[in-house]
Amino acid sequence: MPGQKIPKFKDMSITDKIKVYNKPKYVYIPLICQNDTNITVAVKKGDYVFKGSIIGKRKGNFRIPIHSSVSGTVVDFEEKLYLNGEKVKCVVIENDFKEKIEDGYNIRKKISDLTKEEFIEIIKNCGIVGLGGAGFPTYVKYNTNQKIDTLIVNAVECEPYITADHMIIKEKCEETLEAIDAIMEINNIKEGIIAIKKGDNTLKNIINNFIGTYLRIKLVEVPNLYPMGWERELIRRVKKVTYNKLPIEKGIIVNNVSTIYAIYEALKLDKPLIERVVTFTGEMLKQPQNVLVKIGTPASEVIEFIEGYKRNKDIKFIAGGPMMGLALSSDDLIISTNLNCVLVVKDTIDIPPIECLRCGKCVQVCPAKLSPVLIKDRINDTLRLKELECERCVECGLCSYICPSKINVREYVKKAKAHVRGEVN
Ligand code: SF4
Ligand code: SF4
Incomplete structure (x- = not known):
């Protein structure tokens, strides 16, 4: 059975309410979308x-x-650290702290009355992308001629530390x-499913408190295993079907909770994706918690806002969760739409990898x-790598996690994917 029980460290970041940090003096809006800097x-x-x-x-x-998250003046263009570990060109905007919006936000009372064309146009113009990490433009999923039968809202959040979706619910x-109800109405979707982990009684109780009037939406519990939140596995569990390339082949669309909430704000207010909830967590932070931050805010500023580090040395700074995230050389990271977590843990001495034991784990x-x-x-053998279908890797990190030789197997597979795509020689 695919999926592993792994330790969870979620409690530390769910004791407080979502805090708001909206005072960055400068924001650095990354000029990138899904790793595309074009x-x-x-x-x-x-x-x-x-x-x-x-x-x-x-x-x-x-x-x-791509939108500005503050009102103010464009003062520069600078390269800043992005969640993929590379420097990315950013528009630097000096915040005037006036929060000026050109036409103001007009509240749309009944969002379910929108036509499908209006819906697509709004989420496209608002720059809504998948907030679970992939950053794929959301309108593309809905802009299909195929019949959509089921919307699955992914509230599984299986990475061990991340709680942003939990807090939004x-x-x-x-x-x-x-x-969810409006998306279903507009797109003529007959079934809505919110998927949560078995044993997450807090979410279960909250959702059950409100779901009563939404007869077409149901709550489904899935095993508390990693990576249960992975789209393919989630669909297999919830709908008992598999697909070849995309879930829409089976009439299914999956969005995570943060994305649904971003769609809500877009439909209700025409509000673009200019802020998001990020989990700042890990045992080396004084006050782990979820923070609503403007896109382009330096992560170090938010960490200072939530009381900072327990100590300043021998810490490891990770963009994303421990399984799929990337350890970075510094906290000079910029908050982007696809960053769901900033994790700060002890930098324990790395045990060097030893030779592969051929254990097959x-x-x-x-x-x-x-x-x-x-x-x-076969890292340099493109033909064999294609045969081994390395491109199907979802970068979940389980192979590295389980490896008794401490080999970072996932990094090899990532490199193999890049080889096959022709991104490395
Ligand atoms: S090869 Fe990819 S999908 Fe498979 S365990 Fe490793 S990271 Fe996960
Ligand atoms: S888990 Fe590690 S040691 Fe075992 S076969 Fe895979 S790479 Fe080799």
């Missing part, structure tokens, strides 16, 4: 921008705009349900049914 820049130094003004637009497929359950745990060890062995 962006048309729409502003220049000295321009005044409103909160929500378009400052760039993706050029190729899946064009979506806790504090915004009514809004989340209103959005990485093969046993791989939810994508790959042979990570064979992929590792």
